[in-house]
Amino acid sequence: MSAARTAFYPGSFDPPTNGHVEVARAAARLADRLVVGVGIHPGKAPLFSAAERLEMLREVFAPIAAEEGASLDCVTFDTLVVDAAEQHGAYLLIRGLRDGTDLDYEMQMAGMNAVLKPTVQTVFLPASPIARPITATLVRQIAAMGGDVSAFVPPAVLARLTARFPRR
Numbered sequence: 001m002s003a004a005r006t007a008f009y010p011g012s013f014d015p016p017t018n019g020h021v022e023v024a025r026a027a028a029r030l031a032d033r034l035v036v037g038v039g040i041h042p043g044k045a046p047l048f049s050a051a052e053r054l055e056m057l058r059e060v061f062a063p064i065a066a067e068e069g070a071s072l073d074c075v076t077f078d079t080l081v082v083d084a085a086e087q088h089g090a091y092l093l094i095r096g097l098r099d100g101t102d103l104d105y106e107m108q109m110a111g112m113n114a115v116l117k118p119t120v121q122t123v124f125l126p127a128s129p130i131a132r133p134i135t136a137t138l139v140r141q142i143a144a145m146g147g148d149v150s151a152f153v154p155p156a157v158l159a160r161l162t163a164r165f166p167r168r
Contacts, residue, residue: 004071007031007123008090010081013038013053014046015157016060017139019131023096024061026125028068035088036061040078047140047164050076060154082117093122098132 007027013020013036028034038053048056057074065072077084085093093113095106103124110122127134134152143149143161150158 004032004089005030005092006033006035006088006090007092007094008035008037008081008085008088008120009094010037010039010077010084012041012044012046012136013057014048014136015053015139015153015161016056017131017134017136017153017157018151019096019098019127019134020136021060021064021154022128022131023094023125025064025068027092027094027123028065028070028072030094030123031070031092033071033073033089034061034065035073035075035085035090037081037084037088038074038076039081040076042078048160052160056157056160059156080116082113082120085120086117091120093120095122095124096127097124098127098135 007030009024009027011020024034024036036057038050040050054074062072075088081093097103097106106124113120113122139149139152143165146165146167149161153161
């Protein structure tokens with residue numbers, strides 16, 4: 001019997017967006033097990049704590065993974081992405097692409113990661129036209145200024161953003 005196909009989908013997910021949902025759904029179609037890794041960077045001050053982000057990811061991604069027939073694990077990591085992928089038994093590293101700028105950066109990262117860990121294969125998943133402009137940074141900025149971000153995030157994330165930033 002072959003080992004489960006495991007994919008590692010890393011990011012900051014601060015907050016999870018509809019773009020992240022698209023990538024998670026596509027990744028769950030490719031893998032038997034999807035591990036979503038929240039990167040912890042000591043120099044960054046995220047809007048949501050790691051625990052809050054893990055809670056949102058489980059709430060939003062678990063039904064998607066189940067629909068696609070994959071199991072889901074949500075973890076934090078503070079190591080190199082390829083080391084975290086290997087630690088969790090993943091041989092696929094999932095990266096979403098919105099545009100050519102993302103592609104240029106991600107190609108460099110994929111090349112470096114391939115040298116660091118040849119057993120981990122980077123897979124690029126393109127965003128749909130509706131998700132291409134969505135970034136967590138813009139979602140945070142719009143929400144902080146009282147704007148409506150309901151078109152950009154799942155309802156569970158919207159509820160947390162609305163609690164954090166009541167509309168003016």
